[in-house]
Amino acid sequence: MSRVYPLFSGSKGNCYYVTAGGKGILIDAGRTAKQIEKALSDNSIDVKNIEGIFVTHEHIDHIKGVRVLASRYGINVYATQGTLEQMDAQGHLTPEKFNSYIINKGAEVAGIKVTSFATSHDCAESVGYVAEMPDGRKFAVATDTGCVTPEMEKALAGCDVVAIESNHDVNMLLNGVYPYMLKRRILSDSGHLSNEVCSQLLPGLVRKGSTRFLLAHLSEENNMPHIALESARCTLSQCGMKENDDYTLEVAHTVTDGSCIIF
Numbered sequence: 001m002s003r004v005y006p007l008f009s010g011s012k013g014n015c016y017y018v019t020a021g022g023k024g025i026l027i028d029a030g031r032t033a034k035q036i037e038k039a040l041s042d043n044s045i046d047v048k049n050i051e052g053i054f055v056t057h058e059h060i061d062h063i064k065g066v067r068v069l070a071s072r073y074g075i076n077v078y079a080t081q082g083t084l085e086q087m088d089a090q091g092h093l094t095p096e097k098f099n100s101y102i103i104n105k106g107a108e109v110a111g112i113k114v115t116s117f118a119t120s121h122d123c124a125e126s127v128g129y130v131a132e133m134p135d136g137r138k139f140a141v142a143t144d145t146g147c148v149t150p151e152m153e154k155a156l157a158g159c160d161v162v163a164i165e166s167n168h169d170v171n172m173l174l175n176g177v178y179p180y181m182l183k184r185r186i187l188s189d190s191g192h193l194s195n196e197v198c199s200q201l202l203p204g205l206v207r208k209g210s211t212r213f214l215l216a217h218l219s220e221e222n223n224m225p226h227i228a229l230e231s232a233r234c235t236l237s238q239c240g241m242k243e244n245d246d247y248t249l250e251v252a253h254t255v256t257d258g259s260c261i262i263f
Contacts, residue, residue, distance in 0.1 A: 008036075
């Protein structure tokens with residue numbers, strides 16, 4: 001039985017633990033090693049069970065704990081070439097203590113087949129990931145993207161569980177305290193997905209077999225969980241889809257509450 005534990009989500013840090021039982025992988029490690037170790041312990045997960053860290057991109061809320069975790073436990077790190085180059089330039093890789101690999105077409109770690117797909121973000125070479133479990137079920141992470149690319153939409157189609165970015169409510173962002181240039185960055189095609197754009201993607205994914213959605217990377221300043229949920233529910237309802245019949249929907253907590261998704 002496969003499980004995904006959303007350990008952290010949001011601008012303060014992102015991290016998912018994925019396992020098919022026994023060993024597992026992390027997708028991103030955007031909090032300190034100490035915080036991630038505690039989150040794992042709170043979920044009764046032995047950090048020594050982690051056999052790989054898959055990094056989506058080099059922003060600090062996705063890589064903060066990578067170097068220490070990988071060095072301390074000898075965990076391999078996987079990312080695109082552009083991301084690894086930026087991490088190296090920033091001092092987040094320690095070659096003598098752990099290995100790093102270019103993801104290319106994919107990798108199999110802890111019995112999980114991981115493939116990447118391009119996202120659109122203001123960094124070197126950002127990606128999302130699809131983790132295919134031994135029984136063929138799939139979990140996908142698609143955050144930190146300003147638009148939905150055709151490659152991304154194709155990769156997410158048919159995944160059993162999808163963690164999808166629902167970063168901001170546009171009106172809250174426009175009327176909030178952020179400076180103009182930051183608002184412009186977030187709203188751009190290399191920024192973050194709004195509730196509206198996220199919601200518009202969901203009905204098509206349901207039609208293609210995806211049934212469980214985790215709204216992720218919500219902004220603490222420009223969004224609220226109930227607003228993100230209502231936006232998604234409204235769009236899905238308008239398409240004739242019923243919650244808990246055709247799909248399930250929840251929000252990833254900023255910090256783990258001890259829950260996991262079994263799929």
